[in-house]
Amino acid sequence: MNLTLKIWRQSGPSSTGRFETYDAPGVSPDMSFLEMLDVVNERLERGGQAPIAFDHDCREGICGACSMMINGIPHGPARATTTCQLHMRRFRDGDTITIEPFRARAFPVLRDLIVDRSALDRIIEVGGYVSVATGNAPDANAMPIPKTSVDRAMDAAQCIGCGACVAACPNGSAMLFTAAKVTHLGLLPQGQPERSRRVVAMVDRMDLEAFGGCTNFGECHEACPKEIPLSTIARLNHDFLKASVLAS
Amino acid sequence: MKLDARIPAGPLEKKWDLHRFEMKLVNPANKRKHTVIVVGSGLAGASAAASLGELGYRVRCFCFQDSPRRAHSIAAQGGINAAKNYQNDGDSVDRLFYDTIKGGDFRAREANVYRLAQVSVNIIDQCVAQGVPFAREYGGLLSNRSFGGAQVSRTFYARGQTGQQLLLGAYQALERQVAAGTVAMFPRTEMLDLVVVDGQARGIITRDLVSGKVETQLADAVVLATGGYGNVFYLSTNAKGCNVTATFRAWKRGAAFGNPCYTQIHPTCIPVSGDYQSKLTLMSESLRNDGRVWVPKASRDSRAPGEIPESERDYYLERKYPSFGNLSPRDIASRAAKEVCDEGRGVGETGLGVYLDFADAIRRLGEATIRERYGNLFEMYERITGENPYRVPMRIFPAAHYTMGGLWVDYNLMSTIPGLFVLGEANFSDHGANRLGASALMQGLADGYFIIPYTLGDYLATSRPAPVDPAHAEVRATEDAVRQRVTRLLGGDGKRTVDDFHRALGKIMWEHCGMERNADGLRRALREIPALRQEFTSDVRVVGTGEELNQSLEKAGRVADFLEFAELMCRDALHREESCGGHFRVEHQTPDGEAQRDDERFAYVAAWEYAGEGREPVLHKEKLVFENVHLATRSYK
Numbered sequence: 024m025n026l027t028l029k030i031w032r033q034s035g036p037s038s039t040g041r042f043e044t045y046d047a048p049g050v051s052p053d054m055s056f057l058e059m060l061d062v063v064n065e066r067l068e069r070g071g072q073a074p075i076a077f078d079h080d081c082r083e084g085i086c087g088a089c090s091m092m093i094n095g096i097p098h099g100p101a102r103a104t105t106t107c108q109l110h111m112r113r114f115r116d117g118d119t120i121t122i123e124p125f126r127a128r129a130f131p132v133l134r135d136l137i138v139d140r141s142a143l144d145r146i147i148e149v150g151g152y153v154s155v156a157t158g159n160a161p162d163a164n165a166m167p168i169p170k171t172s173v174d175r176a177m178d179a180a181q182c183i184g185c186g187a188c189v190a191a192c193p194n195g196s197a198m199l200f201t202a203a204k205v206t207h208l209g210l211l212p213q214g215q216p217e218r219s220r221r222v223v224a225m226v227d228r229m230d231l232e233a234f235g236g237c238t239n240f241g242e243c244h245e246a247c248p249k250e251i252p253l254s255t256i257a258r259l260n261h262d263f264l265k266a267s268v269l270a271s
Numbered sequence: 272m273k274l275d276a277r278i279p280a281g282p283l284e285k286k287w288d289l290h291r292f293e294m295k296l297v298n299p300a301n302k303r304k305h306t307v308i309v310v311g312s313g314l315a316g317a318s319a320a321a322s323l324g325e326l327g328y329r330v331r332c333f334c335f336q337d338s339p340r341r342a343h344s345i346a347a348q349g350g351i352n353a354a355k356n357y358q359n360d361g362d363s364v365d366r367l368f369y370d371t372i373k374g375g376d377f378r379a380r381e382a383n384v385y386r387l388a389q390v391s392v393n394i395i396d397q398c399v400a401q402g403v404p405f406a407r408e409y410g411g412l413l414s415n416r417s418f419g420g421a422q423v424s425r426t427f428y429a430r431g432q433t434g435q436q437l438l439l440g441a442y443q444a445l446e447r448q449v450a451a452g453t454v455a456m457f458p459r460t461e462m463l464d465l466v467v468v469d470g471q472a473r474g475i476i477t478r479d480l481v482s483g484k485v486e487t488q489l490a491d492a493v494v495l496a497t498g499g500y501g502n503v504f505y506l507s508t509n510a511k512g513c514n515v516t517a518t519f520r521a522w523k524r525g526a527a528f529g530n531p532c533y534t535q536i537h538p539t540c541i542p543v544s545g546d547y548q549s550k551l552t553l554m555s556e557s558l559r560n561d562g563r564v565w566v567p568k569a570s571r572d573s574r575a576p577g578e579i580p581e582s583e584r585d586y587y588l589e590r591k592y593p594s595f596g597n598l599s600p601r602d603i604a605s606r607a608a609k610e611v612c613d614e615g616r617g618v619g620e621t622g623l624g625v626y627l628d629f630a631d632a633i634r635r636l637g638e639a640t641i642r643e644r645y646g647n648l649f650e651m652y653e654r655i656t657g658e659n660p661y662r663v664p665m666r667i668f669p670a671a672h673y674t675m676g677g678l679w680v681d682y683n684l685m686s687t688i689p690g691l692f693v694l695g696e697a698n699f700s701d702h703g704a705n706r707l708g709a710s711a712l713m714q715g716l717a718d719g720y721f722i723i724p725y726t727l728g729d730y731l732a733t734s735r736p737a738p739v740d741p742a743h744a745e746v747r748a749t750e751d752a753v754r755q756r757v758t759r760l761l762g763g764d765g766k767r768t769v770d771d772f773h774r775a776l777g778k779i780m781w782e783h784c785g786m787e788r789n790a791d792g793l794r795r796a797l798r799e800i801p802a803l804r805q806e807f808t809s810d811v812r813v814v815g816t817g818e819e820l821n822q823s824l825e826k827a828g829r830v831a832d833f834l835e836f837a838e839l840m841c842r843d844a845l846h847r848e849e850s851c852g853g854h855f856r857v858e859h860q861t862p863d864g865e866a867q868r869d870d871e872r873f874a875y876v877a878a879w880e881y882a883g884e885g886r887e888p889v890l891h892k893e894k895l896v897f898e899n900v901h902l903a904t905r906s907y908k
Contacts, residue, residue: 085432157720
């Protein structure tokens with residue numbers, strides 16, 4: 024396949040970016056999207072030009088590092104698939120593909136397609152855990168937990184923290200990310216003691232980090248490579264309201 | 272250099288308890304006066320940083336990823352072992368200990384492995400308390416499955432994402448300490464050298480991967496939890512960023528490197544599809560609980576798998592190893608796959624693949640059950656290959672996966688440099704010559720949650736490190752050396768890319784130091800690697816500067832270290848004239864093609880000491896003493 028790529032280039036956080044056009048000839052349909060970019064980059068490097076910077080690491084859809092908009096969609100057109108697992112057989116010979124960084128106020132661009140997503144760590148920092156220091160645990164089977172609760176907790180816990188939900192949201196909200204953690208821990212007995220404190224602290228932090236508010240577009244769920252259910256947001260709202268009412 | 276493993280006296284099952292009592296403690300009020308550097312934020316690093324922070328130490332934790340949650344432990348799929356015996360199927364600490372020693376082909380230290388088995392049960396308790404959503408039965412109790420090399424069900428799992436869930440547990444504990452102010456986290460920061468002052472590890476030199484700034488970080492002790500070096504093969508199941516730099520640089524500063532030739536080739540990975548391939552994707556070993564491995568009986572049989580009748584299929588693992596069958600350990604299953612492919616019976620376009628077939632399991636259990644157990648793995652397979660494994664058998668082939676070798680450590684997980692501790696895959700300690708499935712997660716968390724918090728305290732209490740002057744000549748010299756290395760990598764106007772060299776190195780290593788090794792091949796590799804390194808120096812092209820986010824420069828530094836380190840691996844493989852676990856020397860095999868150990872000559876840990884530029888490294892031997900297990904021929908037949 025022969026493709027044309029329009030890629031966002033930006034040399035640093037405070038420089039102005041622009042689209043550059045590149046030819047990508049001889050692309051194999053079995054390549055992953057990132058392998059296609061690797062080939063483009065090696066050609067640029069041989070010619071003495073700076074390669075396109077992009078975050079990536081595990082290349083098996085679990086680390087959450089890869090983060091780009093492909094034709095306006097976070098992680099591209101395949102459902103429930105990260106960029107690294109998107110394969111070129113999804114595209115057609117002669118296609119023009121537009122590639123940009125995740126766009127959100129809370130995710131400043133560092134270079135080309137790389138953005139700073141550390142705001143997500145800071146949301147976890149204020150309450151996305153169970154406070155149990157090493158050595159404090161009772162026997163793992165001391166407390167039976169219904170399989171259905173664990174299965175639903177796992178559905179939410181699968182979040183890879185990639186930020187696609189934020190990039191997809193017209194408001195730039197991190198609601199699905201936050202709700203996934205609130206739901207994961209809120210469904211388990213271990214998460215109960217801190218349930219109210221957690222949801223309030225995490226939502227406050229989200230607001231502080233320049234993420235937008237949630238107005239239920241649902242774009243986040245559509246873009247999520249792990250298909251985190253939208254119902255997690257309902258749970259978050261429920262917990263948040265309950266915690267706020269209880270507090271007042 | 273003198274190797275002292277510091278194995279405590281007393282009976283095996285009492286050693287750790289006695290040692291914990293004998294170790295010195297740091298008073299709670301004094302802990303906050305000690306700064307500890309932790310490099311790496313995977314299972315070992317994150318659990319260590321969090322636990323040390325909880326105790327009150329001032330921890331500074333570094334990772335090259337943009338968030339500690341992305342360390343490569345996240346990609347571990349299948350599970351974590353623990354001797355809970357919840358299934359009442361005969362498991363015990365002793366059995367997990369024995370399975371691990373035997374699985375490692377009797378090349379690991381008894382005392383370390385026994386302690387690992389002991390604390391395995393605490394790990395599961397800790398993780399459940401953190402909210403790790405392990406799979407459960409309808410009664411609400413924890414579920415288990417089996418992994419290779421064991422005849423009991425002792426593996427705990429969270430769908431096919433066990434590593435992810437365990438790492439998120441440790442990451443969340445880490446973030447809690449960041450909020451508490453005990454841990455300072457430095458993401459997108461890479462360690463490029465170790466600072467040794469007066470013979471003690473006192474800090475690291477880092478490069479900020481966004482600004483390019485090179486800085487010195489000083490501390491009272493340094494903990495390396497930087498993972499393995501599987502990417503020396505270029506194609507591996509490791510993440511693209513995994514590298515040997517931290518441990519290799521520590522080696523050059525005086526830390527002995529243990530058994531560098533022990534590498535694990537995982538039998539179930541998706542086969543290579545083309546030259547552009549950038550990594551290999553693992554399919555969890557847990558699939559072998561229900562999948563059956565086979566190839567056609569006839570060579571070059573090009574029929575579709577469905578058209579090959581039962582009588583013309585060779586379920587070779589079940590045939591050769593009837594008692595373990597498809598759950599034979601990784602080294603054995605990998606070599607068996609290579610053997611059938613060498614016979615021309617491999618499947619797929621390249622002939623480098625075998626079938627992993629779920630048709631029987633689907634008939635027996637129904638598609639819904641299989642989907643529940645492995646759904647996400649099946650989806651991943653289909654995304655990558657475009658084939659539906661519910662309909663056609665998966666095609667799999669071995670790939671480099673894990674490195675049992677690593678920096679040599681004593682019982683306290685301290686290297687030969689006082690004050691330098693090494694955890695997880697980065698050390699050599701627990702898996703001998705072959706690691707069993709679901710034991711890497713166990714070891715990483717054992718080291719981080721339950722061992723380093725004790726042994727590090729003992730070191731600080733007994734050695735009482737004095738403050739280091741940042742202007743100390745050793746500190747300045749180390750920082751200058753890093754700056755010079757960075758400058759040397761830049762500025763060339765060569766023609767070849769860094770990846771080009773990395774692929775060339777990977778090819779040499781896979782060919783001569785991979786699944787099978789022999790003296791001629793290893794000698795050839797030892798000639799080819801220095802030549803390639805020479806070309807790298809003169810012909811590599813690294814675009815850009817050091818004062819910016821420069822991914823080519825990051826890669827160049829890592830590949831430059833791999834180009835030196837590869838030689839150490841080959842040297843170790845050449846000297847070990849026996850076969851054991853993942854180290855298979857063609858010259859040393861039994862008549863039926865199994866690994867032939869030579870306990871008389873090689874029942875030791877090979878610990879290599881750096882002897883200076885252009886000098887051959889010096890071999891030191893730690894004799895392995897087996898007081899509790901009988902050295903047997905490892906058989907899974």
